Amino acid sequence: MACNMRTRDLLTGHLIVKRRTGDSSVVRAVVVDRNILVKNTPGSSNLIMKTLTKPQVETVDMDVSKGRFGRFGGKYVPESLITCLAELEAEFNSALRDTAFQAELATALRDYVGRETPLYFAERLTNYYKNSKGEGPEIYLKREDLSHGGAHKINNAIAQAMIAKRMGRKCVVAATGAGQHGVATAAACAKLGLECTIFMGTKDMQKQSSNLRLMKLLGATVESVDGNFKDASSEALRDWMGTMESSYYLTGTVVGPHPHPSMVREFQSVIGKETRRQAMERWGHKPEVLLACVGSGSNALGLFHEFVKDKDVRLIGVEGAGFGLESGSHSATLARGDVGVYHGALSYLLQDEEGQIVEPHSIGVGLEYPGVSPELSYLKDTGRAEFYTATDQEALDAYQLLCRLEGIIPALEASHALAFLNKLCPTLPDGTKVVVNCSGRGDKDVEMLFNHKFHSM
Amino acid sequence: MAISTYHATSLPKTCLPSFTTLKVPSKPKNLHLGCPESKRSSISCSSTVCNINSRENDFTTLQRPDSVGRFGQFGGKYVPETLLPALTELEKAFHSLADDEDFQKELDGILKDYVGRESPLYFAERLTEHYRRPNGEGPHLYLKREDLNHTGSHKINNAIGQALLAKRLGKKRIIAETGAGQHGVATATVCARFGLQCVVYMGAQDMERQALNVFRMRLLGAEVRGVHSGTATLKDATSEAIRDWVSNVESTHYILGSVAGPHPYPMMVREFHAIIGKETRRQALEKWGGKPDVLVACVGGGSNAMGLFHEFVRDSDVRLVGVEAAGHGLNSGKHAATLTLGEVGVLHGAMSYLLQDDEGQIIEPHSISAGLDYPGVGPEHSFLKERGRAEYHSATDEEALEAFKRVSRLEGIIPALETSHALAYLEKLCPSLPDKTKVVVSCSGRGDKDVHTAIQHLQV
Numbered sequence: 059m060a061c062n063m064r065t066r067d068l069l070t071g072h073l074i075v076k077r078r079t080g081d082s083s084v085v086r087a088v089v090v091d092r093n094i095l096v097k098n099t100p101g102s103s104n105l106i107m108k109t110l111t112k113p114q115v116e117t118v119d120m121d122v123s124k125g126r127f128g129r130f131g132g133k134y135v136p137e138s139l140i141t142c143l144a145e146l147e148a149e150f151n152s153a154l155r156d157t158a159f160q161a162e163l164a165t166a167l168r169d170y171v172g173r174e175t176p177l178y179f180a181e182r183l184t185n186y187y188k189n190s191k192g193e194g195p196e197i198y199l200k201r202e203d204l205s206h207g208g209a210h211k212i213n214n215a216i217a218q219a220m221i222a223k224r225m226g227r228k229c230v231v232a233a234t235g236a237g238q239h240g241v242a243t244a245a246a247c248a249k250l251g252l253e254c255t256i257f258m259g260t261k262d263m264q265k266q267s268s269n270l271r272l273m274k275l276l277g278a279t280v281e282s283v284d285g286n287f288k289d290a291s292s293e294a295l296r297d298w299m300g301t302m303e304s305s306y307y308l309t310g311t312v313v314g315p316h317p318h319p320s321m322v323r324e325f326q327s328v329i330g331k332e333t334r335r336q337a338m339e340r341w342g343h344k345p346e347v348l349l350a351c352v353g354s355g356s357n358a359l360g361l362f363h364e365f366v367k368d369k370d371v372r373l374i375g376v377e378g379a380g381f382g383l384e385s386g387s388h389s390a391t392l393a394r395g396d397v398g399v400y401h402g403a404l405s406y407l408l409q410d411e412e413g414q415i416v417e418p419h420s421i422g423v424g425l426e427y428p429g430v431s432p433e434l435s436y437l438k439d440t441g442r443a444e445f446y447t448a449t450d451q452e453a454l455d456a457y458q459l460l461c462r463l464e465g466i467i468p469a470l471e472a473s474h475a476l477a478f479l480n481k482l483c484p485t486l487p488d489g490t491k492v493v494v495n496c497s498g499r500g501d502k503d504v505e506m507l508f509n510h511k512f513h514s515m
Numbered sequence: 516m517a518i519s520t521y522h523a524t525s526l527p528k529t530c531l532p533s534f535t536t537l538k539v540p541s542k543p544k545n546l547h548l549g550c551p552e553s554k555r556s557s558i559s560c561s562s563t564v565c566n567i568n569s570r571e572n573d574f575t576t577l578q579r580p581d582s583v584g585r586f587g588q589f590g591g592k593y594v595p596e597t598l599l600p601a602l603t604e605l606e607k608a609f610h611s612l613a614d615d616e617d618f619q620k621e622l623d624g625i626l627k628d629y630v631g632r633e634s635p636l637y638f639a640e641r642l643t644e645h646y647r648r649p650n651g652e653g654p655h656l657y658l659k660r661e662d663l664n665h666t667g668s669h670k671i672n673n674a675i676g677q678a679l680l681a682k683r684l685g686k687k688r689i690i691a692e693t694g695a696g697q698h699g700v701a702t703a704t705v706c707a708r709f710g711l712q713c714v715v716y717m718g719a720q721d722m723e724r725q726a727l728n729v730f731r732m733r734l735l736g737a738e739v740r741g742v743h744s745g746t747a748t749l750k751d752a753t754s755e756a757i758r759d760w761v762s763n764v765e766s767t768h769y770i771l772g773s774v775a776g777p778h779p780y781p782m783m784v785r786e787f788h789a790i791i792g793k794e795t796r797r798q799a800l801e802k803w804g805g806k807p808d809v810l811v812a813c814v815g816g817g818s819n820a821m822g823l824f825h826e827f828v829r830d831s832d833v834r835l836v837g838v839e840a841a842g843h844g845l846n847s848g849k850h851a852a853t854l855t856l857g858e859v860g861v862l863h864g865a866m867s868y869l870l871q872d873d874e875g876q877i878i879e880p881h882s883i884s885a886g887l888d889y890p891g892v893g894p895e896h897s898f899l900k901e902r903g904r905a906e907y908h909s910a911t912d913e914e915a916l917e918a919f920k921r922v923s924r925l926e927g928i929i930p931a932l933e934t935s936h937a938l939a940y941l942e943k944l945c946p947s948l949p950d951k952t953k954v955v956v957s958c959s960g961r962g963d964k965d966v967h968t969a970i971q972h973l974q975v
Binding site for chain 2: 168169170172175176177178179182201204205206208244245246247248249251268271272274275276277458461462463464465466467501504505507508
């Protein structure tokens with residue numbers, strides 16, 4: 059993030075961690091270890107720090123109000139941003155208590171976004187996974203693909219755009235990977251009459267060109283940045299920091315400095331809340347297993363958060379294994395990453411021996427992020443949630459399977475969660491209720507697959 | 516009844532007739548036709564003006580269609596003998612479903628959980644503001660969000676209904692025709708959902724232009740068969756689909772995509788889409804305690820319009836406005852404004868307005884939006900126009916593109932180019948409406964499929 063770039067000048071060779079979990083004013087974040095290495099790579103706008111080899115969980119509960127999830131999270135940003143973040147947090151808390159704001163948001167979610175999204179019983183998929191005795195889990199899809207814009211991203215974008223307006227900001231700045239957050243932000247800004255600038259990596263633009271076109275049609279200015287999402291993020295932040303008084307940085311996912319992860323999670327948690335109610339109506343109790351893909355973690359947390367305290371509900375996240383975990387070309391941050399600070403928060407991230415970011419890869423462009431949500435890092439470390447991976451090929455197979463069996467074209471990101479059903483279902487008792495977050499529709503991927511002839515027809 | 520064809524060379528030797536235009540020696544100014552059973556007085560009408568006595572214009576009692584599938588002089592079953600039993604069977608099955616609680620429950624469940632209904636009635640605040648006059652007055656604009664449905668348009672409502680019906684009839688195979696591919700994709704979608712075999716006929720030229728939709732249909736497990744005869748476009752694909760149906764009527768159901776075709780299709784398709792209007796009534800009552808004042812919808816074949824209008828046809832205080840495609844302009848000869856410039860004839864098995872030349876040959880229509888690019892129109896629309904119950908206007912390609920851009924920028928909703936025609940008409944409509952008139956526009960589809968076209972034309 060640009061904030062880390064600024065801190066380059068402030069830091070000297072040795073850095074010290076101040077593990078004050080209740081303190082959100084940490085400016086310098088360091089990790090103490092045998093081998094401390096801090097390197098600021100030219101061209102990389104992120105300060106990466108070498109991590110501890112063994113995770114030490116300092117607190118067991120999440121001090122959400124201070125932006126900490128155990129030791130993860132925090133506000134690793136330069137001083138100049140602290141006031142801004144505090145202002146944002148205050149505004150966010152005020153909005154949460156404001157009944158008029160909540161009513162307006164509820165109307166927007168219902169009439170504009172199209173909520174509530176259905177909890178759909180995937181009958182043919184369920185039958186597909188039945189064993190020879192006719193036993194198997196029951197598979198339900200939470201249909202975020204039906205949301206306006208085609209993914210869960212809009213839940214957060216519309217809420218934050220409303221907050222931006224409430225704060226009197228005239229323009230919004232955002233960064234996007236696959237383009238879904240960009241499209242959602244552009245749409246929300248158009249609806250609310252806000253100017254919108256979206257930063258997108260050139261590599262991503264090529265892979266998700268349909269989303270690029272949609273953003274432009276919605277009236278957003280799209281700035282291209284060499285590279286992909288992480289580079290676009292940095293550039294977006296840099297841009298925003300120059301106009302902080304009049305513009306609002308609309309974050310798309312549950313990473314970044316506090317209060318971003320909590321805010322985004324709060325707005326996405328409508329997914330889990332609806333699921334609880336729908337499950338109760340449908341079969342009279344909670345779901346037993348929740349399954350979601352994990353890039354940075356917004357759709358997963360959106361589904362999981364409601365159920366974190368329900369220990370009898372299993373939470374499973376599926377990351378992108380790309381060409382395979384051994385290939386080195388993947389996005390499996392929780393599976394293969396180490397702990398460090400990235401984009402303003404302490405979390406797992408993909409870094410090499412020298413603390414440099416490893417370029418992630420996944421066929422699901424939205425999963426191609428070298429970091430991950432601090433809250434998910436915490437859920438992993440405490441064993442509350444389990445994380446697995448699926449390769450590009452497994453995701454593609456799952457994509458095609460859902461098309462053929464249910465007539466639903468899922469996003470390639472969501473296909474990773476669906477792919478994991480292959481391994482999961484045989485282990486589940488008969489009748490287990492599984493809810494998979496169908497986080498987006500796959501129209502954006504059709505063109506890419508068509509052009510690259512991934513199809514087998 | 517003798518039916519001559521306009522593409523005789525495209526017919527096989529056995530000379531299977533297809534749904535074609537009725538060849539007439541000259542442009543009919545007066546059509547004297549037998550009247551529907553329920554009304555005994557004869558109707559003498561020109562193609563544009565009718566003298567109807569007030570009893571026949573009483574929509575509260577009028578049966579639409581009547582027992583032989585007619586809407587006034589329009590509709591009917593202009594098909595070869597071989598198809599009549601299938602159509603009768605279909606009609607019987609359809610009527611029996613109205614009382615079948617299990618069927619209704621299954622259909623409702625699928626519409627809710629699979630399609631994502633009910634679709635919202637969305638207050639378009641910035642669009643309303645855009646049309647506000649300097650004195651602060653203006654209509655209130657609402658969008659019925661069919662664009663949020665699974666597959667992105669209203670088409671799925673009918674595809675689901677017909678697929679369920681086909682399953683009831685024990686059919687394992689579905690066929691359909693498609694122009695740009697939207698109806699094909701909706702059909703392939705429901706076939707995947709229900710595990711039915713699916714064959715979609717598509718003009719070879721359309722297949723080239725819409726390669727992505729072809730790929731989509733194949734992803735969903737459908738077989739897409741290219742049709743090379745004639746102009747290799749929609750009307751040829753329709754003929755081929757019908758030919759297939761005639762040969763495979765026992766095992767196959769033909770999912771027609773719009774309120775056109777022989778009875779019972781116009782009625783059936785309307786009924787499956789009628790949920791749009793039913794929901795609108797309830798939502799309007801919740802939102803402002805009354806009915807809408809004006810309903811606006813684009814008209815190609817007419818299914819989304821009938822879906823919205825049908826519920827309100829009997830409410831004479833609700834104005835029904837259909838908007839067709841004027842293409843390059845009504846005088847250009849390149850348009851699809853069937854109800855404005857067409858004449859009465861038979862196409863695809865029904866009597867209705869259609870675009871034909873002096874020799875009764877179909878005029879190739881044009882619209883920037885593929886879904887409105889149809890030379891005919893549903894017979895019920897022809898009837899509503901004739902009786903003055905609904906008004907039909909048109910919007911050019913350019914006006915539609917402007918509306919496309921306007922709504923995208925003002926509401927963050929990218930409408931389909933078809934829908935954009937309805938939205939374009941607001942430019943002419945709104946200035947004339949009293950303050951606070953409640954207008955509901957059918958947002959029949961989303962415009963993701965049109966981005967290429969739009970970007971080219973709008974130079975965004």
